[in-house]
Amino acid sequence: MPTAVNETDAVTSEHSEPAVPASRPPTLQDVADRAGxxxxxxxxxxxxxxxxxxxxxxxxxxxxxxxxxRPDGRARLLAAGRSKLIGVTLGLDNPFHSDVAAGIYQAAEASGYQVVLSAVTASRTAQQAVETLLDYRCEAAVLVGPLVPVASLLALTERLPVVVVGQSARSRAADVVRVPAAVGLGLAVDHLVSLGHRRITHVDGGRAPGAVERRTGFTSAMRRHGLAGTATIVRGGGDEEAGAAAARELVDGGLPTAVITYNDACAVGLLDMFVRLGVTVPGDVSVVGYDDSKVARLSYLRLTTVSQDGRRLAAVAVERLIERLDRQPDGRRATSELKREVLVPPRLVVRATTAAVRQPG
Structure with a gap:
């Protein structure tokens, strides 16, 4: 039953208009004073x-x-022992991570949760990003991109539900939502082989997250097509500079007929350097990216790429976290409970950067 309040609490005499200091946001008391x-x-x-x-x-x-x-909803939640905040770590230099973050916002807000973003940068480690989420009293965490050290990840899963998005986790206590990268690389190889390509190069991700699985997927797919002898791997990375460096190496060492890059950002650098070096795409060489980030969909690029469906990954990740929170309202979980891994199928999106080979390699 709501507590009855006597309307005589109102000030019936003419009231002044108290000023609210510009140095702070208005409070409930300010509204009461002004309204009388x-x-x-x-x-x-x-x-x-x-x-x-x-x-x-x-x-x-x-x-x-x-x-x-504006009512301080967060203060009310904290008073009730809840924050309704989902923390997200991500890399600022990865366009795919922004797609995932947008999907997390949409899924979280639809369920009554808010999102705290904490970025990993060249000068800010994944561990620092996670500590910020704890400082804000987030109830759960989604880790996108670079992972915290194993010991720190284990400690984090003891405090709140954690979902790792986009790659395998190095802890059995964290849930995982990802696309099987080997399958995605297989789709790219299948597409290029169907166009007559035989000399195919993979510009890998170096030490970037998921690079090993994508590299393995590429070599396995080429072997499946009987093309192990014409498969080459060039060291790359997850940004445009790595793609540009790989393009120069490929031109100097002899072009393949097709290239599959670690991600879309790497592909952008590769394409830009090919233009500068007079290599036409897809005339001289076909190019396939990975992620289907916003940059791949730009009208002047129209990059053929493997889609990870970031919005779907985000929706599943938030669904898993909220399920954990609903089952264990304090955000904790039994240490004996094993992680659950959800695999979202990849999809090849064919655009303008791939075509039939001019002459079989």
């Missing part, structure tokens, strides 16, 4: 519970709007 009502009565109106007349309600809401007052 008690803080308790204003609280009832703001919370939308019975106990105030329609006239009082309209006056309070009008003043709140004038002052730009």
């Amino acid at each position: 009502f008690s803080r308790a009565l204003v609280s009832i109106v703001i919370r939308g519970v019975p106990g105030a007349s329609e006239t009082t309600r309209q006056r309070v809401l009008e003043v709140a709007d004038q002052l730009g007052y």
